[in-house]
Amino acid sequence: MGLYGRSVEPITRDLWAKQDQHEGDRWRLFAAIGEVIGATRVLYPGSFVDLAPSFVWPSVTYVDSDRRAKRFYDDVDGVGEIIAEHDPVTSEPEAVFIAADYTTDLGLEDESFDLLISLYAGFVSEHCTRYLRVGGTLLVNPSHGDVGMASIDKSYELSGVVTSRTGTYRVHQDNLDSYLEPKKPVELSTDLLHKSGRGVPYTKPAFAYLFTRVR
Numbered sequence: 001m002g003l004y005g006r007s008v009e010p011i012t013r014d015l016w017a018k019q020d021q022h023e024g025d026r027w028r029l030f031a032a033i034g035e036v037i038g039a040t041r042v043l044y045p046g047s048f049v050d051l052a053p054s055f056v057w058p059s060v061t062y063v064d065s066d067r068r069a070k071r072f073y074d075d076v077d078g079v080g081e082i083i084a085e086h087d088p089v090t091s092e093p094e095a096v097f098i099a100a101d102y103t104t105d106l107g108l109e110d111e112s113f114d115l116l117i118s119l120y121a122g123f124v125s126e127h128c129t130r131y132l133r134v135g136g137t138l139l140v141n142p143s144h145g146d147v148g149m150a151s152i153d154k155s156y157e158l159s160g161v162v163t164s165r166t167g168t169y170r171v172h173q174d175n176l177d178s179y180l181e182p183k184k185p186v187e188l189s190t191d192l193l194h195k196s197g198r199g200v201p202y203t204k205p206a207f208a209y210l211f212t213r214v215r
């Protein structure tokens with residue numbers, strides 16, 4: 001039994017231990033972002049078992065097509081216990097899981113989320129921006145090319161960058177003009193990004209980027 005009288009299945013604990021092998025790393029990332037953006041409803045397509053957004057935001061919808069992720073979130077008590085161990089913002093955080101391919105219709109209301117998370121999971125912004133409200137924020141890292149995709153999407157404007165130094169994350173919202181400058185001249189397009197499946201190197205790289213949905 002855990003602190004709050006709920007038990008965690010061993011497989012759930014094991015998956016979380018692997019996910020959290022750099023202990024608290026994602027928690028620190030999301031906490032830094034939570035300090036600068038106000039969000040209540042968060043959507044995380046391609047989340048796998050990265051539960052850390054639930055330590056920071058009260059309502060998070062996770063989406064993944066991997067069976068292990070379904071198994072993990074199916075352990076509702078276990079997931080609730082792990083969240084409870086991390087000093088969450090509310091006593092009854094909502095962590096919902098949708099077992100689905102995020103390129104398909106997720107059955108969610110359009111423009112109903114304040115924050116969309118895209119980390120190491122492909123072109124999340126391309127398929128899931130519809131669920132983000134205008135004025136909401138996309139958090140995206142460059143590894144799978146989704147930063148490039150957001151940078152050419154007229155729905156978005158760069159509104160912050162996240163830097164990482166020895167496990168500490170900082171969000172910068174000023175002097176953003178020097179970011180997103182490709183190292184080599186390149187005509188970024190959806191086709192090019194789909195073909196390469198990864199981003200372009202930038203002269204001034206950042207760990208992750210924040211874009212505001214402007215339309």
Ligand SMILES: C[S@@+](CC[C@H](N)C(=O)[O-])C[C@H]1O[C@@H](n2cnc3c(N)ncnc32)[C@H](O)[C@@H]1O
Nearest residue numbers: 046047048050064065066100101102119120121
């Ligand atoms: C490398 S993991 C990253 C997990 C998590 N975002 C993180 O940063 O720790 C990528 C995850 O995205 C999921 N994924 C990739 N494409 C997907 C899709 N089209 N629909 C649903 N899940 C997808 C995979 O199943 C996998 O769990």
